[in-house]
Each structure stands twice: as structure tokens, then as C-alpha cells.
Amino acid sequence: MKISFILNGTETCIDVAPDKRVIDVLREDLCLTGTKEACGSGECGACTVIADGETRLSCLMLAAQLEGRNLVTIEGLGSEKSLHPVQEAFMEHGAVQCGFCTPGMVLSAVALLKKNPGPSREEIRKGISGNLCRCTGYQKIVDAISEAAVKMGRPDK
Amino acid sequence: MLNIGMSIPRLDARKKVSGLEKYAADFYGLDFVWAGVKRAGIPHARIRGIEIESAKKIPGVINVLTCRDVKGSNRQGVVRKDEPVLADDRVRHCGDAVALVIAEDKMALSRALEQIIPDYDPIPGVFDPEEALKTEAPLVHEDNPEKNLLMKGFLSTGCAENAFNECDAVVEACFEVPFQEHAYLETEAGWALLNKDDRLEIVVSTQTPFRDRAEVSEAIGIEEEKIRIIAPYCGGAFGGKDGVTVQSLLALAALCCPERPVKMWWGREESFISSAKRHMARLYYRLGAKSDGKFHALEARIYYDTGPYDHLGGVVMALGLEHAGGAYRIPNTDLKAWSVYTNNPVGGPFRGFGVVQVTAAMEQMVDMLAVELAIDPVELRLRNALGKGDKNPIGVTMSGSTGIEECLATLKGNPLWEDREKWKSKAGSFKRRGAGMTSVMQGMGYGPVVPDVANAKIELTEGGKFRVFCGVVDMGQGNATTYAQIACEVLGQDIRDMELVLPDTSKTLPSGSASASRTTYTFGNALIGAAEILKERILKCANRVFMNGEGSDIALIPGGVRNIPSGQEISLSEIAGLLGNSERLAVSRFQAPVSTETPAEDPILRVYGVPHVIFSFGAHAAFIEVDELTGRIEVVKYITVTDCGRIINPQLFEQQMQGGVAQGIGYALMEDFVTERGFVNTPDLATYIIPTAMDMPDMDSITVDAYEPTGPFGLKGAGEVACNGPLPAIANALADACGIRVLRSPLTPERVLAEMNKEK
CATH class of the missing domain: 3.30.365.10 (Aldehyde oxidase/xanthine dehydrogenase, molybdopterin binding domain)
Structure with a gap:
């Protein structure tokens, strides 16, 4: 089945089985391995993507559901040379350890800050509570998101 | 420029936040096939037989293997080798691997795994460590002379029995703590390829690439020299990847489809049921x-x-x-x-x-x-x-x-x-x-007995940068970055001029496991040694260029060497050109001190x-x-x-x-x-x-x-x-x-x- 959607800002048309999981489409057909799978059943948030501005779990989404959508994966957020402020803050504040939860965590943080540009630490914790991390204990992730919120809120940024 | 004691963000963070870092789970390759495992699903049973023929006939299934297809010892383990790669006569826990399927796609793989139905003769199990020590307990390994005891240890000082009578206060309790799952985000994953020249390459999420190579060699029956294990950054491990997970299974699968990459990636449930x-x-x-x-x-x-x-x-x-x-x-x-x-x-x-x-x-x-x-x-x-x-x-x-x-x-x-x-x-x-x-x-x-050794290697590249060959896996702790910091400190360089080569049995030197709180201590000490050797060679070479005598006042500075009295400088790329290829490489070994x-x-x-x-x-x-x-x-x-x-x-x-x-x-x-x-x-x-x-x-x-x-x-x-x-x-x-x-x-x-x- 032919499916047309916007992927990381680019009009994209793919021909895949409509019931193929979006995470497999991304990783296997489009070579975008930044989106990670860690449970396959919607419990961990590692496969988070942003579809039409909302976070979605790509392991629970089928290819047919991509039709007409605007999809952003971690690869589309910033480039290695020019990181998104949230990515930059994760790096600087030590919010990355093994890094396997990081792409999903970063996208959840971006979506959170879009809805709530000045969240409290408690609101950040709640906002990322669907993303499991086994390495960090979350403290530096919360620090990074707080810092990114401040930086993104500054008009001179 | 300070290195030691500074909060330098880890060098892998940029690629990780960008989604560009390649973990073992991220390798696919052209024309790759999937391998998957049939799990026991029963805690203790004799295997009367395993019907695999109908699974083999499913379109897209390349092969189905059982223990009969394993040419080596079919045993894994670091100390006592008591764990089969594929179960032979019995299964001993629900997660035991009983058959291996290789298929063109995930759909065929899962259909085949469902189709395999082992014929079990269930035997009573034992599920409590104290019960298992009783004489009438069912035996987990019938050939173990100590029955269900793997190992015991007694240590004492003074005389506790009498000493309790001399105490003014005594407390007593019995505690019970549960099994804990590592729950690393990246479940067990790997990728293997049997090359044209019969060499087996395995990319795997592991804490122990060199030990894995020996284990796979023995279990599967391939010469160790023919196996190369590459260990990218792990997506978490915490001890759970200290030892073989997918390695031997991948090797078996790769052997039956030469020149095609084989991928294995356990699902969360499979990981939970079968992992330690x-x-x-x-x-x-x-x-x-x-x-x-x-x-x-x-x-x-x-x-x-x-x-x-x-x-x-x-x-x-x-x-x-x-x-x-x-x-x-x-x-x-x-x-x-x-x-x-x-x-x-x-x-x-x-x-x-x-x-x-x-x-x-x-x-x-x-x-x-x-x-x-x-x-x-x-x-x-x-x-x-x-x-x-x-x-x-x-x-x-x-x-x-x-x-x-x-x-x-x-x-x-x-x-x-x-x-x-x-x-x-x-x-x-x-x-x-x-x-x-x-x-x-x-x-x-x-x-005190097993040598706690690391072998560090560092290279001055032709471009005048430094390449650190990390012998120990970075499973997320950041030790690779610490290695770069250590080398910077010894060589007086900027961390941006450090390049890291991650563990690879063909490139880096054996340095033991990423475990036991030893990674930075043992490898760091070895790296200091290697960096000191390289530093001395660089300074000696510079001295010749400066036409100084021995013991002159010269110093490594970022990117070069300076003759302090004259202010004359030479770049590290020039030094690299003057040194022979073997001189640009330094290695050093460190063995941790032990108690006597x-x-x-x-x-x-x-x-x-x-x-x-x-x-x-x-x-x-x-x-x-x-x-x-x-x-x-x-x-x-x-x-x-x-x-x-x-x-x-x-x-x-x-x-x-x-x-x-x-x-x-x-x-x-x-x-x-x-x-x-x-x-x-x-x-x-x-x-x-x-x-x-x-x-x-x-x-x-x-x-x-x-x-x-x-x-x-x-x-x-x-x-x-x-x-x-x-x-x-x-x-x-x-x-x-x-x-x-x-x-x-x-x-x-x-x-x-x-x-x-x-x-x-």
C-alpha cells in the first residue's frame, strides 16, 4: 500500500504493508534507527515519535495511520552539528547515559515544552513519566529539561 | 586546561541525543535474515523429542536447528560450563533455548516458532534454595556430585558461638530479597555474518567481548581466531550482559547461511523470561x-x-x-x-x-x-x-x-x-x-587469583591526534570518556583531539570485563602507562628536531611540542611523520594489586x-x-x-x-x-x-x-x-x-x- 506523509519535514511516499508497525517502517525500511524499541507493547516510551505535534508510540502505530501525517523522529529534531536546545541540554547536563531511552525521552520533553514552556520540576517528572530510563534516576533529565525551558524561553536565544 | 576533576560531558552524548549512535540492535544490513529462539515454556522436563519438520516447511523459513546441529561442546558458562546453547535431553527453567529458527522475515520466524512443539516429559522441579538442599529434592543436574549445591563458602574469625554469650545486646532476624530484573532498555541484541573467508563477525551488546569469543568458540566448535566480536556502546547492561546472551545462537545461525547477515533481537518478554x-x-x-x-x-x-x-x-x-x-x-x-x-x-x-x-x-x-x-x-x-x-x-x-x-x-x-x-x-x-x-x-x-589485567593501546595518528583503543566496554557508564580524559591529562591535549575505538577483538587488546567496578581503575592505569610511553617517544623525537640534549625543557602542548627556552614549536602531525608506524603506537599492561x-x-x-x-x-x-x-x-x-x-x-x-x-x-x-x-x-x-x-x-x-x-x-x-x-x-x-x-x-x-x- 502506498502511504504519503511528511517525515522530518520532507514529503515522503512509501510502499509498505499497511499493518506494518511504524517503528519497523522507520528502522527497517527508512534506516532511521534513532527510534528505539524496548518493549513493543507501549510500556516504556523508547519508540516515541511526534505525529502532528503529539507524542505517539511507534510500536503501537501501524503504517496506514501515517497517511497524511506530519511525523518527526529524533533524526528530524536537530542535526548532529546543530542540536535542538533540548538535545543540547541533555548533553550538557549529563542526562544521557546508555542513551537507549534518550531519543524517546528528548521527544517527550520537546512535546511537553511546547504545551508548557515553563514547567515546574514536578510537571516535568509527570510529563516524562511515560518514558522509562534505567540508568539515570531521572534527576539529570529533569535538570536538562528545566534548563532547556529557560533557554528556549529567552527571546535572545 | 584541566581534565582530571572536570565535568566534561561524555563524548558519546552528541551522537546519542541525535539518534545517530549505532547500538548492536541497530545493525541490519543488505539481505539480512532473522534468527529467533524457541523457549522451553516449562520449568523442568525431559525432552522426548522436538518436531521441527513442519516448521521447516513454512515459506520463508531457512532452517530450524536443535542441539544435534551444534558441533562444539554446546555448553556455556564462565566458571562451571553447565548451560546448553540449545537444550539437549532436558530443560531446567522456562527460558531454556530448545530450538533456533532462521527465517527470511519476522512473520515467518514467529510462525515457525509457534509451529515447533517439543514433546516434554515433565519432572518435578525445585523452587526454593533451602528446599533444594534437602536430600529428597528433585535434582536440577543429575550429574552434579554435590546434588543441588553449586558452591558453598564458610568464613570465620574468633569464636562467634562463645562470643554471643558475652554480648549485652543481641538481635536476630531472617530477611528475604527477591529476584531483580536488570531491565536494560536495549534487550539482548546482535548481528552476525559468516564472511567469504569463513570468518565469523559478531556485533553484540555485551560487557565481555574477549571472553565471549572464547565461549562461542568452544560451545559452537569454531576456532577462536576465526571469530571477531565487536562491542558497540550497550543500551544498558548492569551485569546482565556479563556473559553470553545471543552470541552462540547467532554464530549457529550465521553458519547455516553464509554471507548473509543474521539479526537476533530478543523481545521484552523473552528477555525477562530467559535472562539472568x-x-x-x-x-x-x-x-x-x-x-x-x-x-x-x-x-x-x-x-x-x-x-x-x-x-x-x-x-x-x-x-x-x-x-x-x-x-x-x-x-x-x-x-x-x-x-x-x-x-x-x-x-x-x-x-x-x-x-x-x-x-x-x-x-x-x-x-x-x-x-x-x-x-x-x-x-x-x-x-x-x-x-x-x-x-x-x-x-x-x-x-x-x-x-x-x-x-x-x-x-x-x-x-x-x-x-x-x-x-x-x-x-x-x-x-x-x-x-x-x-x-x-x-x-x-x-x-587474588584470576588476573585482573588490562592492556591499553594508544596511537598518535598521522594527523597529529590521539586514538585510544578502549579494551573495556562502555555499557553506559561513560568509562570511554574517562579514558579520553586520562589520556588528555598525560599528554597535555584537548579532549576534542581524542578519538575512541570501542572494543573489538580485532582492534583493541583484551582487558577483561566491564564489571566489578574495575573498568576505569584497571584500564585507566594501563592507559596511563601507554600514554606515558608515547609521550616519552614524542618528546624524544621533538628533542632531536630541536637539536637539544637529553633532559631539556620541552613540553607537550595541545597539538604540538614546545621548546620552552627558545619558544620553538613542532606540531604533532610533523612528529607523527617523523616517527615510524610502530613508534606511533604504544601499549601497556596493568595488573591490579591482590591480597596475599x-x-x-x-x-x-x-x-x-x-x-x-x-x-x-x-x-x-x-x-x-x-x-x-x-x-x-x-x-x-x-x-x-x-x-x-x-x-x-x-x-x-x-x-x-x-x-x-x-x-x-x-x-x-x-x-x-x-x-x-x-x-x-x-x-x-x-x-x-x-x-x-x-x-x-x-x-x-x-x-x-x-x-x-x-x-x-x-x-x-x-x-x-x-x-x-x-x-x-x-x-x-x-x-x-x-x-x-x-x-x-x-x-x-x-x-x-x-x-x-x-x-x-
């Missing part, structure tokens, strides 16, 4: 003291459930036994431990390595004794804390830096701890607050790692709020005070403390890997609950001013010590808040409430 867990343990403790608070006698009986296979279970038990009495002077001890086979999930290495279990028991005993003696818990620990030169509870002299007293004293003076009564008094309605503390310690390295003391009559304990000479220490405090209506515990604040020697990178150090505490809080409050007669009741992250951001408090990670003379720049290992603290600290806080002890962890709301109701 932190050992469930039951611990019987008795501790006695004199009225002045001096510990006088300790007795411990510790049973570790190692499941059906060794998987380092004997070594885990030995380390637990060594740490059973904690960081204290106790003149009379009687310590016994057993590691026992059952048909439960496999017990294996997990951050803390047997020490988590004993710390939970010992540190609760100390608090119980503090109550009996009416002595403040910190004060009681201070009166008994080990110092350098003291003999520890197994009678071995503390010869490394020993900062437990400083940690305890720092915690004692911490404002939050000092003001805890005031904080507690402000609990809201139906809430009770408590503050609890604990000591922690963790031995470092392999112990023999604490036990049983020499096997030395082989299993007892005793250690270098330990990291800490004092932790947990501040908790207990809901009287639900029994739920919330950890509001957590403090770690740690002696890990000198800290090379505070940010990476804090990550280790916070991450260790998070896993410890999970273990203390919610993580319970539940099995029922060998069947797993918690096969996913919806039933096995790990902490989310909402379950974690903010943590203070404090250090004491410490220095370990044998460490690289004074460092000691920091990877494990923190995870030992949360269970005893929280249990002690619960006792402080509510006057209750829940002896079986995790401290779930149900258990807390039941215990609170008993008190009423």
Missing part, C-alpha cells in the same frame, strides 16, 4: 554487641538461588559472603553461604554482585541493635567503622584507602540529617515521616575472588513519607556520601550514584520478579514495575576528600557501591517512621500495611 536476574536470597542474621556499642559477634547463614545454571553464581555468592559483615570491626564472626541450583530463572551478575543482598540484611541488623542499645544509628556505626589497618569481618587487613568513617561523619553533619526530627514533625495528616541511613561498601576487581591473605581454609574461595584489597565506601540516608491509609512509601529525598577515591569526572560520578540509587529504590519498593513454581508471573514492564520519573526523589551526591594511591589519579570504582544502599536505608527509615520491619522485600504497600495493622 539478581539472585533471590534468604539471609539469617544474628548480631551482638557490648553495652558500649562495640560489635562483638556476628553469625550469618545466606542462601542464594542461582536458578539452574552457574552463570557466575558461585562468584556472586563469594563476594556476598566477603561483604556479609559490612564495613565494621567485628572480632567474632561465623559466616556461611550457599549458592543453590533450582528451576527458577537464572541468577547471575547484577550491579552489586551479591553485596546488595547482604547489605540489606546487615544494615538492618545494625539499626535494630541501635534501638536495643539506645544509641544513635550513625554513632553506632562510627564506633565500629573500619579504618585502614583494621581487620574486617573476615579477618583480612584493610590495606587500601578506607573512608567509611569520613563518609559517616559527613552524613552526621549534613544539615538535612541533623534537622531530620524537625522535618519528620511536619508530616501531613495520615502520613508518617522517617529518616534512615546505612553504610555501604563494594570490593573492586577480580580478587588467606581468610579461609577452603582455597576455592580465593579462586572465587576472596579477599579483595580495594573497596569503595559510602553512607546513605533516605527520607521517606509513609501513607498510613495505603501503606505506600514515597522517598522524598536521598543523600549519598561516597568514598570512591578521587573523582575524575564529577558529572559521570553523579550519574553512577543517581543511577545506582534508582535501581536500589526500585529494588526496595516495587521490583519483584514473581515466579510461581518456576513460571514467570511478571513477564513485561506492565507487571514488573521499575521506577518512573515520578517515583524518584532528588538526590544529593556528596563525596569525601579521598585518594587511593594505586588508582589512576587516585580513583576507585564507582559503578556498583551506590545500589547497595537504598533497601536498608529505606527499611531503616520505615522502622523510624512506623516502628515496623518488613523482612521480605520489596516493601510494597500491601506488606507495609499488613505490618502496620499487626502493630495496631
Whole structure:
């Protein structure tokens, strides 16, 4: 089945089985391995993507559901040379350890800050509570998101 | 430009936040095929036969393999090789691998796995380590002369039996701690390719590439020289990838489809059912003291459930036994431990390595004794804390830096701890607050017999940069970055001019496992040696260019060498051009110091790692709020005070403390890997609950001013010590808040409430 959607800002048309999981489409057909799978059943948030501005779990989404959508994966957020402020803050504040939860965590943080540009630490914790991390204990992730919120809120940024 | 002591963000962070870092799970390749495993699904049975022909006929299935197709020993294991790659005559736990399927796509793979139906003759199983030691217990390995006993260890000092009669206060309890799942985000994954020239390449998420190569070689029957193992950054490991997971299976699969990449990636449920867990343990403790608070006698009986296979279970038990009495002077001890086979999930290495279990028991005993003696818990620990030169509870002299007293004293003076009564008094309605503390310690390295060795290699590239060949895996701890910092410091360079080559049996040198809190200590020391050699060569070469005599005042500066008196400079790329290819490479070997003391009559304990000479220490405090209506515990604040020697990178150090505490809080409050007669009741992250951001408090990670003379720049290992603290600290806080002890962890709301109701 032919499916047309916007992927990381680019009009994209793919021909895949409509019931193929979006995470497999991304990783296997489009070579975008930044989106990670860690449970396959919607419990961990590692496969988070942003579809039409909302976070979605790509392991629970089928290819047919991509039709007409605007999809952003971690690869589309910033480039290695020019990181998104949230990515930059994760790096600087030590919010990355093994890094396997990081792409999903970063996208959840971006979506959170879009809805709530000045969240409290408690609101950040709640906002990322669907993303499991086994390495960090979350403290530096919360620090990074707080810092990114401040930086993104500054008009001179 | 400072390196050592600076919070330099890890070098891998940029690629990781961009989604560009390639983990083992991210390798696919042209024309790749999938491999998958049929799991036993039954805890104990004889295999009468396995019907694979109908699975083989499914379109897209390339082959189905069983133990008959394994040409090697078909056995894996680091110490005792007792685990089949593919089950032969019987299965011993639900996660045993019975058949291997190779298929063109995932659909064909899953259809084939469903189609394979082994013919089982179920046999009674054994599911409790103490039951398993009884004479009538079903045998997990019929050929084991010691029946269900994998390994036992006895250590003692003085005469505990008589000493208890001399005590003024004695406390006694039995604790039970559950299996804990590592729950790394990246489940076991790998990719293999049998090349044209018959060489087997395996990319795998592992902590132990060099040891894996030897294991795969023996189990599958391929020459070691033909196997190359590449170990990218792991998506978490924590001990769970210390040893073979997918490696041998991938090798088998690759052998039957030459020149096609084979991919294997366990699903979460498969990972939970078949991977190793932190050992469930039951611990019987008795501790006695004199009225002045001096510990006088300790007795411990510790049973570790190692499941059906060794998987380092004997070594885990030995380390637990060594740490059973904690960081204290106790003149009379009687310590016994057993590691026992059952048909439960496999017990294996997990951050803390047997020490988590004993710390939970010992540190609760100390608090119980503090109550009996009416002595403040910190004060009681201070009166008994080990110092350098003291003999520890197994009678071995503390010869490394020993900062437990400083940690305890720092915690004692911490404002939050000092003001805890005031904080507690402000609990809201139906809430009770408590503050609890604990000591922690963790031995470092392999112990006295198995050589704890690292081989470092560093290269001055033709472009004048430095390439560090990391011998030890970075599974997320950030040790690769620390290596770059160490090399920078010795060579006077900027960290941006450092390039890292990750472990690869064809490129880097064998340096042991990423485990035992040893990675930075052992490899760091080796790297200092290699960098010093290279530095000397560079300076010598520069001296010739400057036409100076020996001993002239010249210095490495970022990117070059300067002749200090004349100000003349030469770039490192020019130096690289002047040096021969072999001169641009330097290697060095380091072997960690060992103890010469023999604490036990049983020499096997030395082989299993007892005793250690270098330990990291800490004092932790947990501040908790207990809901009287639900029994739920919330950890509001957590403090770690740690002696890990000198800290090379505070940010990476804090990550280790916070991450260790998070896993410890999970273990203390919610993580319970539940099995029922060998069947797993918690096969996913919806039933096995790990902490989310909402379950974690903010943590203070404090250090004491410490220095370990044998460490690289004074460092000691920091990877494990923190995870030992949360269970005893929280249990002690619960006792402080509510006057209750829940002896079986995790401290779930149900258990807390039941215990609170008993008190009423």
C-alpha cells in the first residue's frame, strides 16, 4: 500500500504493508534507527515519535495511520552539528547515559515544552513519566529539561 | 586546561541525543535474515523429542536447528560450563533455548516458532534454595556430585558461638530479597555474518567481548581466531550482559547461511523470561554487641538461588559472603553461604554482585541493635567503622584507602540529617515521616587469583591526534570518556583531539570485563602507562628536531611540542611523520594489586575472588513519607556520601550514584520478579514495575576528600557501591517512621500495611 506523509519535514511516499508497525517502517525500511524499541507493547516510551505535534508510540502505530501525517523522529529534531536546545541540554547536563531511552525521552520533553514552556520540576517528572530510563534516576533529565525551558524561553536565544 | 576533576560531558552524548549512535540492535544490513529462539515454556522436563519438520516447511523459513546441529561442546558458562546453547535431553527453567529458527522475515520466524512443539516429559522441579538442599529434592543436574549445591563458602574469625554469650545486646532476624530484573532498555541484541573467508563477525551488546569469543568458540566448535566480536556502546547492561546472551545462537545461525547477515533481537518478554536476574536470597542474621556499642559477634547463614545454571553464581555468592559483615570491626564472626541450583530463572551478575543482598540484611541488623542499645544509628556505626589497618569481618587487613568513617561523619553533619526530627514533625495528616541511613561498601576487581589485567593501546595518528583503543566496554557508564580524559591529562591535549575505538577483538587488546567496578581503575592505569610511553617517544623525537640534549625543557602542548627556552614549536602531525608506524603506537599492561591473605581454609574461595584489597565506601540516608491509609512509601529525598577515591569526572560520578540509587529504590519498593513454581508471573514492564520519573526523589551526591594511591589519579570504582544502599536505608527509615520491619522485600504497600495493622 502506498502511504504519503511528511517525515522530518520532507514529503515522503512509501510502499509498505499497511499493518506494518511504524517503528519497523522507520528502522527497517527508512534506516532511521534513532527510534528505539524496548518493549513493543507501549510500556516504556523508547519508540516515541511526534505525529502532528503529539507524542505517539511507534510500536503501537501501524503504517496506514501515517497517511497524511506530519511525523518527526529524533533524526528530524536537530542535526548532529546543530542540536535542538533540548538535545543540547541533555548533553550538557549529563542526562544521557546508555542513551537507549534518550531519543524517546528528548521527544517527550520537546512535546511537553511546547504545551508548557515553563514547567515546574514536578510537571516535568509527570510529563516524562511515560518514558522509562534505567540508568539515570531521572534527576539529570529533569535538570536538562528545566534548563532547556529557560533557554528556549529567552527571546535572545 | 584541566581534565582530571572536570565535568566534561561524555563524548558519546552528541551522537546519542541525535539518534545517530549505532547500538548492536541497530545493525541490519543488505539481505539480512532473522534468527529467533524457541523457549522451553516449562520449568523442568525431559525432552522426548522436538518436531521441527513442519516448521521447516513454512515459506520463508531457512532452517530450524536443535542441539544435534551444534558441533562444539554446546555448553556455556564462565566458571562451571553447565548451560546448553540449545537444550539437549532436558530443560531446567522456562527460558531454556530448545530450538533456533532462521527465517527470511519476522512473520515467518514467529510462525515457525509457534509451529515447533517439543514433546516434554515433565519432572518435578525445585523452587526454593533451602528446599533444594534437602536430600529428597528433585535434582536440577543429575550429574552434579554435590546434588543441588553449586558452591558453598564458610568464613570465620574468633569464636562467634562463645562470643554471643558475652554480648549485652543481641538481635536476630531472617530477611528475604527477591529476584531483580536488570531491565536494560536495549534487550539482548546482535548481528552476525559468516564472511567469504569463513570468518565469523559478531556485533553484540555485551560487557565481555574477549571472553565471549572464547565461549562461542568452544560451545559452537569454531576456532577462536576465526571469530571477531565487536562491542558497540550497550543500551544498558548492569551485569546482565556479563556473559553470553545471543552470541552462540547467532554464530549457529550465521553458519547455516553464509554471507548473509543474521539479526537476533530478543523481545521484552523473552528477555525477562530467559535472562539472568539478581539472585533471590534468604539471609539469617544474628548480631551482638557490648553495652558500649562495640560489635562483638556476628553469625550469618545466606542462601542464594542461582536458578539452574552457574552463570557466575558461585562468584556472586563469594563476594556476598566477603561483604556479609559490612564495613565494621567485628572480632567474632561465623559466616556461611550457599549458592543453590533450582528451576527458577537464572541468577547471575547484577550491579552489586551479591553485596546488595547482604547489605540489606546487615544494615538492618545494625539499626535494630541501635534501638536495643539506645544509641544513635550513625554513632553506632562510627564506633565500629573500619579504618585502614583494621581487620574486617573476615579477618583480612584493610590495606587500601578506607573512608567509611569520613563518609559517616559527613552524613552526621549534613544539615538535612541533623534537622531530620524537625522535618519528620511536619508530616501531613495520615502520613508518617522517617529518616534512615546505612553504610555501604563494594570490593573492586577480580580478587587474588584470576588476573585482573588490562592492556591499553594508544596511537598518535598521522594527523597529529590521539586514538585510544578502549579494551573495556562502555555499557553506559561513560568509562570511554574517562579514558579520553586520562589520556588528555598525560599528554597535555584537548579532549576534542581524542578519538575512541570501542572494543573489538580485532582492534583493541583484551582487558577483561566491564564489571566489578574495575573498568576505569584497571584500564585507566594501563592507559596511563601507554600514554606515558608515547609521550616519552614524542618528546624524544621533538628533542632531536630541536637539536637539544637529553633532559631539556620541552613540553607537550595541545597539538604540538614546545621548546620552552627558545619558544620553538613542532606540531604533532610533523612528529607523527617523523616517527615510524610502530613508534606511533604504544601499549601497556596493568595488573591490579591482590591480597596475599588467606581468610579461609577452603582455597576455592580465593579462586572465587576472596579477599579483595580495594573497596569503595559510602553512607546513605533516605527520607521517606509513609501513607498510613495505603501503606505506600514515597522517598522524598536521598543523600549519598561516597568514598570512591578521587573523582575524575564529577558529572559521570553523579550519574553512577543517581543511577545506582534508582535501581536500589526500585529494588526496595516495587521490583519483584514473581515466579510461581518456576513460571514467570511478571513477564513485561506492565507487571514488573521499575521506577518512573515520578517515583524518584532528588538526590544529593556528596563525596569525601579521598585518594587511593594505586588508582589512576587516585580513583576507585564507582559503578556498583551506590545500589547497595537504598533497601536498608529505606527499611531503616520505615522502622523510624512506623516502628515496623518488613523482612521480605520489596516493601510494597500491601506488606507495609499488613505490618502496620499487626502493630495496631
